[in-house]
Amino acid sequence: MEVILRAEGISKTYHAGSVDVPALKKCSVTFKKGEFAAIIGKSGSGKSTLLRILGTMDQPDGGVVEIDGENVIKMNDKQLSAFRRRKIGFVYQDYSLFPEFTAYENIIMPLALDNKDAVESEVDELLEHLEIAHCKDKFPSQMSGGEQQRVAIARAIIAHPAVIFADEPTGNLDAGSAEIVAKMLSLASQKYNQTIIMVTHDKQMADYADRILTITDGNVTE
């Protein structure tokens, strides 16, 4: 499988007053297309930092990140925004849905931002696959946590990005919902040949992934 994401020598140090906290120490990692990878680690290990850097939400102090052959570190804000729309999907721990939009509208938001028309059948199909078809016209306040997170997953998938990043996607869910979400991520990865990189501290959730990476004290190991 082709490499869809390559990160080399990623370093990140946080400065808090007179204290320097090295979150990442020259990490290097690659991900292949269609791969469902989980990054696990204890709290404070640097996994969220790594995810944010890989997901272009943060800038590393050093290193290179290439996604789908493009060096995202050197992109400007406009290029990055366009890149995020088309090549990256993000699933947040707190779902980050627009409360005033329905599930359908939340899902098509990235397409609208890219000035593309959504194909309703495609959205319906996605909703079916994620078993949230019944939530199509519901508002987030009318959905459970698990349903909201699946809507977030659908939003992340709809533009068929190169990579989907999920930051503790099951962190706010109960065990049952977490399991469903984890399964859905796995399913999406298989069905849409979607690269999904998930950060979690829960080993059980990580087991749904094809590949587990461990991050300890800023270093990534398989």
Added chain:
Amino acid sequence: MGKQLLQLSIKSLKRRWREITRACITTFLAVFFITGVLLFQDNMYQWQRAANKERFGDWFVMETNTTVPNPAIVEHPLLDGYTVAESAMKLYDAKWQSYNLYVGYMSPEFLEQSYIDVEVGRMPQSDDEIAMDWNTLLKMGYSSELGQTVTIHYYSDNNELDKSKRTSENYVLVGILESYTDIWKKGNYLPGMLVTKERYDAFNNNGQNFFIHKLSDDVKTDDYKLIFDNIVENSKSSPRYNDYLYDYKPWGTDSVYNYMYIVVMIIGIAAITYQLITYKNSRKNAYRIMRGIGAENKQITMITLMENLLILVISGLVGILFAAFIGKVICVFIESNMGIIFYRVKWEILLKGFLSIVIAVVVEQLVGRLLLLKDILVPVKKVAVLSESPAIIKVEKRLNRHNFTRQVSFRLTKTNGVKVNVGIRILSLGVCAIILFCGLKIQDAYEQYIYNDSREDLVGYYVNGLKLPTHIPGYFEFERIDGLTLAESWRESDAEKQEALRYSSVMIDLLKLPTQDEKRRLIYNDLEEQAYISLGGGKYAQRYFFSVYESKYAKNADTHILEGIPDRVVNTIEGVAGVSEVTYSTQETQRAWSWDGMSLKNMAATRLLISPNGEALPPYCDTYMFVTEYHNPTEELYRRLSKYIDADMEDYEAFAKGEQILVLVNTNAEDKYDESISAGINIDYHYYGAKVYNASDYPYYEFMNKKGVMEDYRELIKKTVYREEMFGACASPKVAGVVYLTDEIKADLKDLVVNYGYYTAIASTELGNTLCDNQNKLVEEYLGEELPDEARCEMKYNRIAVKYDLSASFSATHNILANYCKENNILISSIAEEKEIFRTELINSILRYGITLIAVMVINVLISAIITMNRLEARRSRVQLLLRSGADRSRVQHIFMIEAVRESLWCIFTMPIVLPVQYLLCTRATKETKSKKHFKIIMAGVGIVLCVVICVSVVALAMKSKNEEAIAETATNKDDVYTGDTIEEFEENGEKFYRESTEDLEIIYRRFDKNVISKEKIAEYEPTRLKYGGGTIVGGNVCLMGLHILNVFQEEPVRSIELTIYNAGAYFASGRQNLDGRKTYYKLCDSYTADVSSDVLGTMYMIYQLQDCRPVVENAKEASIADKAIIQADITYKDGSTKTEYLGLGSYQGMHCNWMEMYRLEVEE
């Protein structure tokens, strides 16, 4: 922005309508506030202008004395049409005394333009009906009952000399109009009594028309007088100018208005910006998500802009319209109460309201750009921050259950960072300093206002129309001739010739002023009508007086204590809006003083002679001879005066009883102080005079005559008052202190003394009462019994002191009062303008600093609210954490409030407002349902209370500013109604005129323009030689021509003068009335030559006698033509040389009669 994104954005707006509405309300209120204040500013000016139009009529120029309007005025581009009123007959009372009022007709258009409304009843519809204005009604002594019969008396053809033309008619009173005859400029010339047009036409009259021309509404200028001057120049006429309306400067200075505008805009913009920022904060999360899913900055900006524009434009428009609507509602209420229309909405105001929104958006965008710029530098980090970086704090103390709340609060405060914490405190301190500064400035202005407010704004005294010289009693010595009476001896003596010198500077040396001791040694002789002083050794004193009159340096006396202000005038003054207090006292100028050591030289008597030839006489000189101000003798007054009283003379009881006076000495006509008065001496206050013949201008005579008892007491008065007035002391108060007046002292006492005399006394009202009692006793002693009530004189209040309140500044109070007093013969002095400065300064300070204060407080509250909201937002996770950890909501609130209290202590003034706002925000943030409800209820309650307060304030302001017309409920005593003389100088066709009106005659005098006459003009007239000794003298009708000739040539070594009078057939009219009711006219009908001897005195003297003619003219107005007389004086000097000079004879307000002034003329070839 793509179509789909646009659709989604619109959907988002619709679904967040509650949040949008909240945002709209802030913008709506801010724009409403700005527009409202701007409308207030503009319409306050309009209101005041409209109020003045309603009072003084909506006219710019008024033409009178013309049958048709001047075409140049009618067609003037700045004037906008005219209407007409017609005045027919002059009205008289049952005794044929003139009211100085007229009956006539006013067209409906005139009434409308004049804002003259019918207050009660209606306008006359049939020929036997009449309507009157309140002033006319009260002056004529009628009540306000409609349907009563009103009897009017007039002379048909307006010829008051012909008794056969006397006509009386009855009408039914059907309507009463708002007063205008005593309000408008020269309003008493307008018809105060209105009949139908048909009835008016049936009057056979030589009435006059009044054409009032309106100024076009488009004309806007700060100097309307310029326009008037232009109209006069173009039309070559002399219309009247409505300066009461157009020269009045309404309240409010430009600087205050500009300041208000700036501050209002700042507040409004700050509020809108605050709303924009708040709204943006509430959308932060959404924007964060959008950034996360790939939205560009541009897209987010477009969405934000679209949302804000929709909110701002709609709510801004509604705010503007609502402000205009509310303004209209309020102003309709005021307009309907005042009967005026003034409300307008200028498009500039609407534009300014909208401009505030635009500026707020720009400001907010600038702030956003600055923040975004920071984002661009580190965009990823900024967007990716989903949780805060941990703050590392040096732990000073461990948390425990005792210090939990304080420590948590402290540590949270530290997370703000030093810069933020210090910045907040500096801001609070700055706000505190500004509030303190503003408060102190307002307090300072208030204290100055209070200090000056304790003094009256306006003082005035009622001029009753008499113009008397001041007689300073003196005497000439003569020897008694055996076998002759004293009077015969006097006539035989050389000293009689001295009498002729009484108008000369020679007299000043010869005339002796008696001492008090001498005055007490009067001889009364039943055979004689006057008293003599026996000087011993066969010598006697023939009483004589030095008269001060018509001097350039001295003003004729015109007030006395026997006549007061008419009740109707008092009621009107008390009813003027802005008047808070009126007090009454008395002032007199018509009483002679004398004291030991009095000297004509010290009084600069040479300057007090009648004005020299050729000098223009002012209508009124500034300085009376003797003035006494009688005040209520309060201890407060005495304390104020005591700084001028000698310490050993201080005796409040004596002052209160009228036994003591304070004397203020002005510099004399030679600019020196008369030092002959000193503390401790007594000043004799003489009796009021009462010559028994032709003495209508003596107060006591006038008093008795008005009461109708003069005939009954004539003989008695001859033997008492007439004898005593020269030397008898009616009262002799002691001088407690003497003050040499300076400008500073005059300013200090300006509210106590209206017009200073050369000698001014401040005395107690008790002295006035004593004077009246003694005047009565003088007669009663001779009578042997008490005078009946109608013949007893008592002191009346003829002086008012008025205090204004704060609303006077925008009620045009001073303008209204000053003009009303002018129209009703009250001469005023006012520190109103000085007080107005302090009053205006107080209002300006309140506005300027008050608005600053409010603005700063509002901004401080807003900033505190924004900071608090941001802080709460930033700490939301902590709040949630605390709550989930089991902390009570109240404890969480407490934690935040500790920080809030610490910060707000840096500005204690705003603490009472900031803390509750922060508390409310805090309780909202902790999402306590009840507190949310409470919050809504409280905010709604605050909003309702604010609205109610604003509405009540506006209504109260409108009610208070309403002009209330004074309505007297009872008819006044006709005897109290009196209008005196007014003099107006005006020009017609380049020639100067005086117009003088008395009760019974209007006289127009003409002066030669620039004292230049042409030989051609001289040739127009027939010359008449004046013969010496011709005719007889009746009573005191000595012609004053001699005096005037004397004054022309007094400095020259003249041996003889031969006079030729041109147009000597003309008549001089006297405005005075004889005892038998006839007018006296002087006719130059004889030629005259006189020998002049310079032996005795080194200068010349003459005696002239003119024939006294009883009225022979048909129309009294023709008498005014007399002033065309020219006198050719052929002079022979002592050295034999000769010269011919021409003297003009003009007319002015004279001594006994108002007739002549003589001056050199230049003759053009």
